Amino acid sequence: MAEQQPPRRSTLPKDEARRRYIEIGELVVLEQIKRDAEWLDDHPIAIGPFARLDAGAAAAHDGKTRGVISNLFGSQAAFQAETMALALSAADWIDRIQYPDPAAFPEAEAWLDALLASESARGPRHAADPVIEFGTLWALWLGVMPYGLWSDKVVGPSMDEHIQVVRQLAQVLEGAIDHFGLGLRDDTTIEDLAFAIAGMVEGVWLNQCLTTQHPGEANEPVATLLQRSGRMIWRGATQARR
Secondary structure, eight states, X not given: OOOOOOOOOOOSOHHHHHHHHHHHHHHHHHHHHHHHHHHHTTSOOOOGGGGGOOHHHHHHHTTOOHHHHHHHHSSHHHHHHHHHHHHTOOHHHHHTOOOOOGGGSSSHHHHHHHHHHHHHHHSOOTTXXXXXXXXXXXXXXXXXXXXXXXXXXXXXXXXXXXXXXXXXXXXXXXXXXXXTTEEEOTTOOHHHHHHHHHHHHHHHHHHHTTXXXXXXXXXXXXXXXXXXXXXXXXXXXXXXXX
């Protein structure tokens, strides 16, 4: 049998070697997420932040011991998985959305500003206390979202909710366009407009996880980013009724 050779010493400079292993580390993390995501589709397991959920800490919030979680769920793992499943399915929260009434505003862009301000308030808020509401649940979803690259169990409820939001928003936008005597441009549908605004809202919510101020203008709230971007989308999609 051939004699095993000792591993060769790296000839890379230390900074380059550190960089190489950091990049390998990133790849290993992605490979682990892929394995966990594939496992999730076969078994109800908790992933991301839910895998660190401590049953004892949850019971202590109610003045109880860890045993109450075991009695109700059978195990900490089952409790973690059921908590994650509920957090990933926020359809009830979406049903509760109340949009501003167009009739309460003198012109379309004033109504749009109010709608987008309410969307900003509905989303996550940097440094806010942990509470159960849609914005914090959405932020929890961010911790699981990378697994959606490979897991249908994450994709399913996530896409269902997105479509639910878009359909509700499309109805509201259509009513506002009619109320203000506007129309859509020839190459635009109401669904196009709803998808654009919904996507923009969630994009700005990423900023709201990190700051309460406009990223480019410290004297403006982050909601201003949503309103200004929304006006550009609105102006590009609507026109005076023919």
